[in-house]
Amino acid sequence: MNYYNNRRSFIKKASALVGAFSINSLFHQLHAESWKEATKSFEGLSAQDLAANEDYWSVIQQGYSASSSPIIILNNGGVSPSPVVVQQAVERFNQMTNQGPSYFMWQILDQGRESLREGLAKLGGCSAEEIAINRNATEALVTVIYGLDLKKGDEVIGSTQDYPNMMQAWRQRAIREGIVYKQLTFDFPIENDEEIVEKYRKAITPKSKIIHLTHVINWNGQIMPVKKIARMAHEHGLEVIIDGAHSFGLLDFTIPELEGDYFGTSLHKYLSAPIGSGMLWIRKEKISKVWPLVCAGDPRSDNIRKFENLGTRSFPIEQGIGEALNFHNAIGTKRKEERIRYLKDYWAKKAKEIPGVQIQTSLKAEYSCALAGVSVAGLNPSDLSSILFNTYKIHTTSISLENIHCVRISPHVYTKLSDLDRLVEALGKIATKSKG
Structure with missing residues (x-):
């Protein structure tokens, strides 16, 4: 009887662990009270004034093991270390999974995806029915790049300063299908939005179908006027893909307000989610027209979940995103x-x-x-x-x-x-x- 009760107790506790958005969350257990007290002392300060307050940020720094690293890490634009609470969540989920992978992955951890989807949608200021959870910005954006119907001669406008994986994906379509991939080059830094917008405008021809934009240029940090470019592109009948790998979880915006049609990001940069986590957003009315990168039962479905048919993947990493959201939201974008x-x-x-x-x-x-x-x-x-x-x-x-x-x-x-x-x-x- 003891053995039976112990197994029931373990499964019940395992189910509770998935509740990253409840009082059972690791963040609530480890940080909620101390952060609440720290924040009280600085009520009334604007975000800009608080930016220089070392007393407040020293509390945040303690949440990262990387703050005491033997090396000074100044390449967070590549991949950011996760806070301790996120590391612990992934470790616990991994230990739980290995008690019986086929049960704990599919019956326990997989059940936490919908609340996670809602949490990401809330941060992104969009509908949960527009969010797919995957492994990185490359996977998200290549899903769209390969998934859109284009024919020989159709033009895509990008930049030589976009991310290499995205450029290579467009080049592959050009080689295989005969689409025309045009690339602009900018002399950054540029402190004039209209100069950038005008360069994209001049590149548009009657055959242009898509503009591919990088929100924050990976190479030197230039923030692009994506909303202005997207609005201009739509006036000319083009669709807009936005690479938000270096903006989501860092800049204070909602995804719809950028006015793009498609958006992909990595969550393991400034959101500090587990390494190997990402997100795809597609405007609801556009979902059905995008073919999934991996096969789905109904590839023309308007259900965003068709893009999550990745087969077996790391459920511990995926569910660890929830604790990263808790950590981020407690600070505020x-x-x-x-x-x-x-x-x-x-x-x-x-x-x-x-x-x-x-x-x-x-x-x-x-x-x-x-x-x-x-x-x-x-x-x-x-x-x-x-x-x-x-x-x-x-x-x-x-x-x-x-x-x-x-x-x-x-x-x-x-x-x-x-x-x-x-x-x-x-x-x-x-x-x-x-x-x-």
Whole structure:
């Protein structure tokens, strides 16, 4: 009898673990009270004023194991570490799954997807019936790129500064089907929306069908005027695909207000969800026209879930997204955006005063947030990135693409000002040595 009762108790507890949006959530158990008390002290402060309050952000930093990493992580634009509570959730779900994968995956964890879908939709300001959960921005966007009906001669307008996987997907369609893939090139930073919009407008011809846009340029952090471009594109009868890999969970916006038709993102960047989690949004009336990337029973269905037919995948990672949402929502998108922009400005404004150091990103709030590019005269990006890591244990990423050549720096909410002081100090020493 004991054995039977123990099994029932375990299954009941396992079911409760899926409740990331209930009082049983790990976030509620570990952070809710302490964060609530910390927030009380700063009531009335605007997000911009709170951005520079180190007492408040020190509480947030404690939620990340990465805040005490032996290396300074300034490549959060690549992939961000998850908070401890998200790591613990994934570990618990994984342990639970391995008590009996075919039962706990399908009968327990899979039942948490609808509440997760609703949580993501709430953050995105859209309907849950427009959200599909998958593994990354590439999977989300390639689903749309390969899933739209296009014929030989149809034109797609993109940029040479879009993400490589998206460019390669369009090129493959061009090779196989004869569509025309046109790419624009920009000399960033640009602090004029109309200059960017006009360049896309001039590229449109009677054969143009789609504009592919990147919300935040991966290489140097330029924020693109996607709403203005989308509105212009619709006036000309084109559809718009938006790559939001570096904007969702960072910038304060709703997906529909961007006025695109399709939107894909990775959740393991600024949302700090488990590594290998992503999301696809398709405007409801467009769902039926997109073929799923992986086979579905009714490929012309208007049910967004047809894009989740991926076969066996990591349910622990998927359900860990819920705790990342709890963590993010407790901070608030606007607070996060202003804090991370403050961190970027903190180091970049100091670094730009160093002789031989150049910042290759606009420091105006409407044109950048987290990501910024830096270069040092006399050094190529790869060498600069190597010196920063080998000598100062500062992890960055070097960028050499088209006309963008820099080292990309991307802090997160767990980043300390002392880490950025070390970066500025390192840039000063490197620039001096390079010049001398």
